[in-house]
Amino acid sequence: MNVRKISDSTVRRLSLYLNQLRALSTRGTELVSSRELAEGSGTTAAKVRKDLSNFGSFGKRGQGYRVDELRESLEQILGLQRHWRVAVVGAGKIGTALLGYRDLPVRGFEIVAAFDTDPDKTGRDVFGIPVYSVDELETRLREDRIGIVILATPPAAAQEIAERAAAAGVEGILSFAASNLETERAVPVRWMDVALELEGLSFLITSDENGETV
Amino acid sequence: MNVRKISDSTVRRLSLYLNQLRALSTRGTELVSSRELAEGSGTTAAKVRKDLSNFGSFGKRGQGYRVDELRESLEQILGLQRHWRVAVVGAGKIGTALLGYRDLPVRGFEIVAAFDTDPDKTGRDVFGIPVYSVDELETRLREDRIGIVILATPPAAAQEIAERAAAAGVEGILSFAASNLETERAVPVRWMDVALELEGLSFLITSDENGETV
């Protein structure tokens, strides 16, 4: 395999291919070509082949890729043979929405704990997931062997929780708080920000109007 | 100015700079350097300067950038002098969380309508926002002069709603449904997918473990 540096955009596309392969697998399709994978994920056949060639050669010339084989390889590559245990910090609107989100377990991410500071929210289950006090963060993260923490706290609290989660051995952080995060121990962080995506659309729309080459 | 093709990653960073400038502005800071902007948004000073140079020259050599001036320029560039009217389709968990999300109006995106198919959900307000039947989609989008639609429907419904919204003149779409979307009229689309971001983290964590150069 001999993997060196894989770009973020490649990884993102691998996820898209995987999604499609899972759908094809359910439908019982056995073979798929790079062109078909490309069409279904808004990219090009050459990119599909180059993306995959980073990790080995999975297809048969003249035929395409065996759906189930490639699905398994991609799950392997993305680290999804492992069953991920996830915690959500912040049981506000977004946090709670995530707790009830059916897509996550289907895709291999089980939310097993939530945390909040508000005593009205803690000590009970939401969608079957226990909500603990943030005081118990380190203990529970360790006991529940949490791999990834999703931050859905107010921005002001995000930095502190990120540090504590990283120190407690969490392996990755997904943050809904816009602010930059620093952790003592290096932990991969990704951000999701609805307003930022809307700003991106606003830019595209605005520059389209002004007749730019987009 | 003579803008040609601005990359997605540049636009994304412009948003990050803007966030920071707004915070600095509130604190009354008058000047900021490319290095400071870079630190606060996890990038490099050279990138900040190159990003901005796509649109003109906003700084003073030897000093840096005037916070309020640059903030206004970026708002202008991103198309945020305009007040965006947004609708959410799908009043499930994510849709509802968005309706109550305080950050959006602060950043210039006002949610003015929501839609759902479930008669139990329609006809009332959620967080002060009226929830209409999807039957009224086209009418309301036009009457309420909606610029951007956020899709928070089940994946199966996303394609149809996207087509109808595009046909009704909506200018941009932000989709929480993982599926690829096709619209008759070309409309910019962006995707947000929690599971995809988690998969990206899973990849980083897994390849770190195997001692790859990341």
Add this chain to the structure above:
DNA sequence: AACTGTGAAAACTTTCACAGCC
């Protein structure tokens, strides 16, 4: 002295095009 704006170089990503295999 501090810091921008920008050409030029380096690094990276995408596209092309085709040999090789089914």
Add this chain to the structure above:
DNA sequence: GGCTGTGAAAGTTTTCACAGTT
């Protein structure tokens, strides 16, 4: 004939480094 895997070419983004300005 159809399709992969891949080197080489084209295109894009990032980094470097420095002249120019306050």
